[in-house]
Amino acid sequence: MTPLAKMEEYGHEEVIFCQNKDVGLRAIIAIHDTTLGPALGGTRMWPYKTEEEALLDVLRLSRAMTYKAAAAGLNLGGGKAVIIGDPKKDKSEALFRAFGRFVESLKGRFITGEDVGIDVNDIEYMYMETRYVSGLSPAHGGGGDPAPVTAFGVLQGLQACVQEKLGRDSLKGLSVAVQGLGHVGFNLAARLIEEGVHVIGTDIDPEKVERARSELKIEIVNPEEIYDVDADIFAPCALGAVLNDHTIPRMKFKIIAGAANNQLEEDRHGVELHRRGILYAPDYVINAGGLINVYVELEGYDRERALRMTRGIYYNLRRVFDISRRENIPTFQAADRLVEERIAMVRRLKSMYTGQVVHRFRWEMR
Numbered sequence: 387m388t389p390l391a392k393m394e395e396y397g398h399e400e401v402i403f404c405q406n407k408d409v410g411l412r413a414i415i416a417i418h419d420t421t422l423g424p425a426l427g428g429t430r431m432w433p434y435k436t437e438e439e440a441l442l443d444v445l446r447l448s449r450a451m452t453y454k455a456a457a458a459g460l461n462l463g464g465g466k467a468v469i470i471g472d473p474k475k476d477k478s479e480a481l482f483r484a485f486g487r488f489v490e491s492l493k494g495r496f497i498t499g500e501d502v503g504i505d506v507n508d509i510e511y512m513y514m515e516t517r518y519v520s521g522l523s524p525a526h527g528g529g530g531d532p533a534p535v536t537a538f539g540v541l542q543g544l545q546a547c548v549q550e551k552l553g554r555d556s557l558k559g560l561s562v563a564v565q566g567l568g569h570v571g572f573n574l575a576a577r578l579i580e581e582g583v584h585v586i587g588t589d590i591d592p593e594k595v596e597r598a599r600s601e602l603k604i605e606i607v608n609p610e611e612i613y614d615v616d617a618d619i620f621a622p623c624a625l626g627a628v629l630n631d632h633t634i635p636r637m638k639f640k641i642i643a644g645a646a647n648n649q650l651e652e653d654r655h656g657v658e659l660h661r662r663g664i665l666y667a668p669d670y671v672i673n674a675g676g677l678i679n680v681y682v683e684l685e686g687y688d689r690e691r692a693l694r695m696t697r698g699i700y701y702n703l704r705r706v707f708d709i710s711r712r713e714n715i716p717t718f719q720a721a722d723r724l725v726e727e728r729i730a731m732v733r734r735l736k737s738m739y740t741g742q743v744v745h746r747f748r749w750e751m752r
Contacts, residue, residue: 425465428501473503486515533569539675566624
């Protein structure tokens with residue numbers, strides 16, 4: 387399938403391929419939908435095997451950002467960027483400044499920040515070339531690393547899930563399998579321990595595993611074993627497509643709720659979870675805390691306001707579960723319906739507003 391055909395399939399407005407041979411930059415920026423506002427989404431750095439793999443990832447991630455912003459009630463569209471490279475070996479000031487120039491050329495249609503493989507220092511380099519970045523350090527008036535707020539939002543979502551599925555108001559005494567112990571997963575595990583939860587963790591990175599083992603004292607299993615553990619909840623906080631034909635039949639979890647993007651390999655896997663009676667918290671609803679944190683930063687950062695808005699994830703998920711239960715449809719379909727209705731409503735309002743302006747202009751010309 388050609389890049390244009392893939393754009394049409396996912397409904398994108400624009401895809402930009404970026405290259406600077408002098409600094410080794412190869413990147414893709416995808417703008418999915420700007421109905422609600424400028425496209426906002428993080429930049430991911432990952433050693434993709436092929437350019438086709440990178441393109442598919444950025445298309446899926448940017449579409450999810452449109453839905454995430456809409457579900458959270460924010461006036462933002464969806465976008466995402468990927469830089470093809472190994473974040474442990476290929477980073478440089480020149481690379482990120484070159485990428486920042488591409489972001490600046492879009493004149494605010496796309497605003498970016500941290501994602502997998504990118505940290506605050508990398509964002510600072512981008513900021514040297516463009517205004518259109520978020521997740522800056524507090525020294526520049528930013529909110530810094532959004533991961534703690536993302537983890538806080540996942541915790542709110544987990545509370546909604548256990549109330550819906552288990553009829554409980556507390557997480558205390560439950561067990562949660564956390565897949566991925568990076569910025570978000572580590573913060574989530576720490577919060578869960580504070581809530582009296584037994585945490586079982588895993589990661590493909592030995593350094594992250596060792597940090598979690600030594601600092602949090604959690605139980606650790608090998609990456610492939612995480613799908614088989616006997617836990618109440620599975621919290622995927624790494625890469626996407628982990629809910630698939632290979633993993634779902636092995637799961638004994640009652641709830642799946644985590645921070646990873648695009649957790650369902652295909653929509654049919656969401657249908658299968660529904661059939662099996664496993665409650666799935668749609669990823670773009672439960673992991674919106676980081677986006678909310680960035681949104682607050684764009685307006686003038688206030689940590690308390692960011693956390694207050696992030697608490698709304700609990701109520702957003704409750705609305706999704708209500709639709710799912712009432713209409714007996716999978717939760718991912720219920721979430722999509724909620725989002726698509728909001729986007730359609732804003733499109734209608736914009737169309738009406740344009741008509742009103744044109745009518746007034748013609749009257750004044752008479």
